[in-house]
Amino acid sequence: MVKSKTNSEHYKWGNNCDGWHLLKTESLSVIHEKMPPGSFERSHLHLYSQQLFFILLGTATFKLGQNVFVLNANESIHVPQNSIHSIQNLSDVDLEFLVISEPKSHGDRLIIEV
DSSP, rough: OOOOOOEEEEEETTTTTTEEEEEEEEEEEEEEEEEOOOBBBBOEOSSSOOEEEEEEEEEEEEEEEEEEEEEETTEEEETTTTEEEEEEOOOOOOOOEEEEHHHHTTOOOOOOOO
């Protein structure tokens, strides 16, 4: 089946952010997410899941451990399991990206207070 934002399960998260499940299985998750300007995700880690974030539109400021990375469209970053990370949109335009998790990261999220 062809999947897109128009025909996928939608959910809201964080500061008025959107997510669409393009693939949702136990072993693999692919989500298209949108973050408005000024929005952010809390620092967290996944005990079992590794993730890849691929930027579609906009600029992401990504924290991975003690490092900060600025990612632009058509760039990605790999997050190994047990790695503290967060993403934020410090720009004045929407940020859209794919987050691919193996296995799925739902139910495998530990918030880290920094």
